[in-house]
């Protein structure tokens with residue numbers, strides 16, 4: 001980070017030497033003032049994009065019509081944007097027109113929240129015309145200017161508002177919250193991908209429950225393009241079940257806990273997460289975890305397998321079907337439920353640790369061995385027989401030994417089990 005700051009300092013001072021104004025702006029100043037790690041540094045300047053490009057040898061014209069040039073220096077890329085104003089937000093998201101301006105205050109005025117509308121110059125002096133530093137001190141998210149108007153221009157700002165409030169543990173200023181409530185129907189215009197991106201940051205942040213509760217309190221989940229299956233009541237009812245959601249380490253497990261608490265079956269969850277444009281890997285991870293739950297208890301009436309032999313059998317079968325990672329994921333979710341951390345989890349972990357095999361690849365026979373030994377053509381029977389052998393080997397009812405498995409296969413075949 002000191003290296004990034006050094007490289008950014010070079011960019012800012014080069015712009016000044018060329019006769020322009022230049023400042024660090026936005027998230028980097030906010031995070032710096034909060035004492036949080038700064039992950040990228042944006043720069044705002046009076047220089048026009050072509051002037052910026054003439055100052056630096058290595059630039060990417062990222063968004064010239066919006067005034068943005070990415071300057072490459074010292075192994076970092078810095079977004080350098082010309083002071084601008086915006087107008088005509090026809091789609092409640094993007095401005096139709098941008099105009100380059102000469103005054104930095106005009107540029108700060110178009111930004112969403114006071115804490116994001118602060119810039120700092122080379123000498124460390126802040127330019128903070130909207131009281132952003134004071135709002136940071138008071139831990140408040142506040143719109144620049146009239147909240148109703150600002151949310152009406154760009155409805156995504158409502159989700160950014162909740163995201164900043166929940167990840168930073170800030171309150172929302174009264175007028176800002178009121179403006180949000182007045183404009184919330186406009187959320188329906190925001191692309192689901194953008195909604196998902198903000199939601200994901202809320203869920204991955206340190207206080208997901210706070211963010212979820214704020215969304216519900218604002219009546220926002222019902223108003224987005226792909227409605228979420230929770231409202232204030234569902235969430236309030238499930239709040240006890242979600243109290244420890246922040247302890248879960250990965251996003252898929254947090255989503256799984258949320259969906260479990262809301263009583264969503266795995267199959268329904270799959271459709272929902274598709275509609276919400278979840279990345280496939282995250283969606284599949286969530287659904288697999290929910291399927292583990294359903295595999296040992298189709299009614300999902302209780303969170304954990306009973307400690308009896310049947311419970312063990314269903315648990316081992318679930319591990320084989322959905323994999324160890326998903327099974328461990330479900331145990332982590334179950335442990336985060338109220339009353340979690342009980343004996344069932346320890347038992348399930350023990351059963352899993354005791355499995356001599358956990359996939360067909362580890363079984364001492366393959367399909368070819370069985371077709372040869374039983375003198376049968378391959379068919380659907382073969383897969384079923386292999387799965388049965390795998391289950392018995394995983395349960396320790398059969399040794400994972402070629403001869404023994406072939407012999408058992410012969411017995412099952414005779415008894416018409418396959």
Ligand code: ATP
Pocket residue numbers: 025026027028042110111112113116117154156157
């Ligand atoms: P982070 O990168 O941590 O999400 P950030 O504040 O840097 O936070 P960006 O999306 O990178 O957020 O935007 C950079 C800056 O651009 C913001 O600080 C804000 O000043 C401005 N900005 C971003 N999105 C909007 C918006 N929808 N409306 C108005 N201003 C915005």
Ligand code: MG
Pocket residue numbers: 027040
């Ligand atoms: Mg940023």
